[in-house]
Amino acid sequence: MQFFIDTANLDEIREAQSLGVLDGVTTNPSLIAKEVKPLTYEAFRDHIKKICEMVHGPVSAEVTTLKANEMIVEGEALAEIHENVVVKCPLTVDGIKAIKALSAKGIRTNATLIFSPNQALLAAKAGATYVSPFVGRLDDVSTDGMLLIEQIVTIFRNFEIPTQVLAASIRHPVHVVECSLLGADVATIPFKVIEQLAKHPLTDIGLQKFMDDAKALREKVVKA
Numbered sequence: 001m002q003f004f005i006d007t008a009n010l011d012e013i014r015e016a017q018s019l020g021v022l023d024g025v026t027t028n029p030s031l032i033a034k035e036v037k038p039l040t041y042e043a044f045r046d047h048i049k050k051i052c053e054m055v056h057g058p059v060s061a062e063v064t065t066l067k068a069n070e071m072i073v074e075g076e077a078l079a080e081i082h083e084n085v086v087v088k089c090p091l092t093v094d095g096i097k098a099i100k101a102l103s104a105k106g107i108r109t110n111a112t113l114i115f116s117p118n119q120a121l122l123a124a125k126a127g128a129t130y131v132s133p134f135v136g137r138l139d140d141v142s143t144d145g146m147l148l149i150e151q152i153v154t155i156f157r158n159f160e161i162p163t164q165v166l167a168a169s170i171r172h173p174v175h176v177v178e179c180s181l182l183g184a185d186v187a188t189i190p191f192k193v194i195e196q197l198a199k200h201p202l203t204d205i206g207l208q209k210f211m212d213d214a215k216a217l218r219e220k221v222v223k224a
Contacts, residue, residue, distance in 0.1 A: 024057035052082035071098035103127030
């Protein structure tokens with residue numbers, strides 16, 4: 001499973017990149033708005049370019065309009081920023097039209113805000129490179145987000161659909177494990193959750209014991 005980081009914070013991307021496990025980045029206007037002040041459209045584009053120059057994998061950049069013809073024009077402009085850009089479109093009727101048109105032009109797309117298998121299937125048939133089911137937001141409304149991942153993965157495997165399942169709205173390490181067990185192609189993960197993946201209390205306890213014993217050993221060597 002590929003690991004993307006879900007952020008527009010350059011420091012977080014740089015730190016995740018230093019781990020050597022980062023495969024890509026997902027952003028949205030809300031994430032970029034947290035990092036860019038004042039937020040103009042030119043600054044928005046410049047920030048996406050900076051992210052693309054930091055990583056070697058896909059960078060999802062989201063359109064900022066809801067009409068199909070406007071999404072297509074904006075998507076084409078976003079794709080020109082850098083070869084790593086994947087155009088992110090919402091899963092609406094207009095979004096499907098935009099995904100179809102952009103995909104036909106060879107532009108990679110990411111269908112976002114997916115909450116049902118039907119939405120994922122429509123996006124895939126329109127040619128989406130990725131579909132992004134939102135796991136955590138479904139959990140928030142007492143719905144099983146992982147069931148959605150399982151359903152989409154099963155449907156895509158049944159028909160050998162090449163569209164990749166990109167699990168989004170990841171809230172904690174268990175989400176990552178469950179998505180990987182179900183066969184999601186990608187998980188896009190907040191930086192704090194990436195850090196949590198490396199942590200375990202038994203590791204901390206064991207390391208402290210090793211360090212205490214090593215300190216005692218060093219003291220004996222110095223005395224000798």
